[in-house]
Amino acid sequence: MLPTDLLMHRLQGETIVPKCLKIDSKHLAIALEIITCFQDCQGATQGELDRQLLELEGDSPDYGLKRGLAHLLKSSFCTFEAISPLDPEQLRQRVFALAAETVPSSHATEKTLDKLATQLSQELEREVLPVEIKAGLYADLNENKILTEFEAPTPESLLHRYNLSQVQGVFYRATHLTLNAHRNVPGEYKLLFRYLKLFQLMAYIEGDADCGFTITIDGPTSLFKPSTRYGLALAKMIPALLHVTKWSMKATLQTRDFYTGDWKTGRFALDSECGLVSHYPPGKPYDSMLEASFADRWDAMKTNWVLEREVDLIPIPGSVMIPDFRLVHPDGRTFLLEIVGYWRPEYLQKKFAQVRRSDRDNLILAISERLNLEKAGVNLKDVPARIVWFKDKLSPKSVLEVLD
Structure with missing residues (x-):
């Protein structure tokens, strides 16, 4: 999902309206550009990827969109790994121990590091080369991690994921929501209730399969102590809801005024005609x-x-x-x-x-x-x-x- 600083919402009175992109040629081209950047950087460091993404942003008015798409790709489609011959923390300890025995740290230079790497390589009976020691010394920093795998989505599916994430972000500060799951196939209810349990949401359920169910769910800001984790759990439930054929939902939110900083009440409504696309699987045939x-x-x-x-x-x-x-x-x-x-x-x-x-x-x-x-x-x-x-x-x- 998207962090708060990448969410784009506007107010119409008390109603929250999240930004949703049209799946058109302009936005598809932007999505393809970002995906191609990730593909080109496979095998490179995260720092190099970030530099390439920054160049793509340039002074474009769509920089917020590009950052949002990049965030979704990083968090859901990428695998970054620390490539090092030894655990980087242990490697630093051994190099620093050797440095303490040779020269004061204030006089350390690139040549000093080369010498220490060579000395440690000799101690390891040259199973690890000096250049590998230098590369692995800080391999666990995010900027030095290597993009080892990238499962590229289609531009269209990435845009759908972006639109869904903008809607999910609405629920980060919900006080409560009421969900009406109208008459549906029983298996769809099963999947919805399973996700309610999986994300440990506090829900009160009324109704039956013939008439449908009304589900009242506490939001994160209704808790004694507002919980970011609970807000994320509530947002994660939304993709599961999209597998239900017919439903409607109303939520009450806490919003902060952009100019005064005061908290006020916001409203949000969503139903099964919203056009959002879920990336969750539709459910396994059996639970076990x-x-x-x-x-x-x-x-x-x-x-x-x-x-x-x-x-x-x-x-x-x-x-x-x-x-x-x-x-x-x-x-x-x-x-x-x-x-x-x-x-x-x-x-x-x-x-x-x-x-x-x-x-x-x-x-x-x-x-x-x-x-x-x-x-x-x-x-x-x-x-x-x-x-x-x-x-x-x-x-x-x-x-x-x-x-x-």
């Missing part, structure tokens, strides 16, 4: 190898029960539960299957609390025997579900026995 293995083994069995992936969403006050599978029989019987193989006590406590509050009588829990439920404070006596135990792999036959 355990689920994938179970599905493969089920497909190999001869049974009238049909296994469906993440179809039902069970609304729970303030949250939602999405079972891993749904099992459907031609006679109309339906069961929901949740695989519990994750070991963290906090997760187990939350999972079984959800089961108790789900108020469902067709739920099957497949629980790993390796879990220490007693240590996690979990009691299965009052869990309203059918239980299947497994060790390393969940057997479809054991699930069928419970079904029949």
